[in-house]
Amino acid sequence: MSRAEAAPAVRDRPATERSIIEAAARLLAEKGFSALNVQAVAEAAGVDRKLVYRYFGGVEGVVERLGAEVHWTLGEARDAQSSGSYGEAAVALVLAYGRALAGDPLLRGLVAWETVEDTPMLRTLDASRSAAMQAWATQRLAGVPRPDGVDVAALNAVLIAGIQMLALRREQQRPFAGVALDDAGWARIEAAVTAIATKAYAD
Secondary structure, three states: OOHHHHOOOOOOHHHHHHHHHHHHHHHHHHHOHHHOOHHHHHHHHOOOHHHHHHHHOOHHHHHHHHHHOHHHHHHHHHHOOOOOOHHHHHHHHHHHHHHHHHHOHHHHHHHHHHHHOOOHHHHHHHHHHHHHHHHHHHHHOOOOOOOOOOOHHHHHHHHHHHHHHHHHHHHOOOOEOOEOOOHHHHHHHHHHHHHHHHHHOOO
C-alpha cells in the first residue's frame, strides 16, 4: 500500500460539527428530548459516536451549542429592526418572536418542553438559548433609551410569555378567551401587544 493510500482522510471538522448539530435539531423536532443521546445523534449525523465526544464532550455539549445558536431559534426575528422609541422597538422584537414561533415547530416544541419539564439537559438548553436571546435583544436595542419608571424586565417577560403561550395554543387551532387564533385573530393579538407596550412604554 502506498503512502497516499495509507494516509487517513482529512476530516472537515466544521462540517462535521454542523452535521451533528443539525442531526440533534431534527431528533428534537421529531422525537423530543427522550430520544436525544450520543448514539442517536451520531447515527442521525452519519458519524462515529466518538466524534460527538471529541467535538462536544457528549450530548450535553451538543445541546448547549444548539441553545447558543440564536439564529436557529429566532428565524425572522433575528432581522427585526429596533428604530424609534423603546416601546416601538420592544413591539417589533416581541411580534417578530411570535412569528418565529409560528413558523418553527422545533422552537414551539422547545418552549412547550421547557414549560412542563425540568431536566438537566433542558436547563442547559434553556440557559444557553436565553443568554443568546438576551444578547441579541441587547444588541438590537443598543442606543434606544429605556423609559423611566417602568420595570422593563418584568413587562417584557409578560409580553414574551403571552406571545409564547398563544403561539402554542394557535398550533392546536383552539381559541383562547374568546379570540380565535386564525390569521384574523392573530392580527388582533398583535394589535393588542402593540397597544399594551405602547401605553406601558409611553415616554
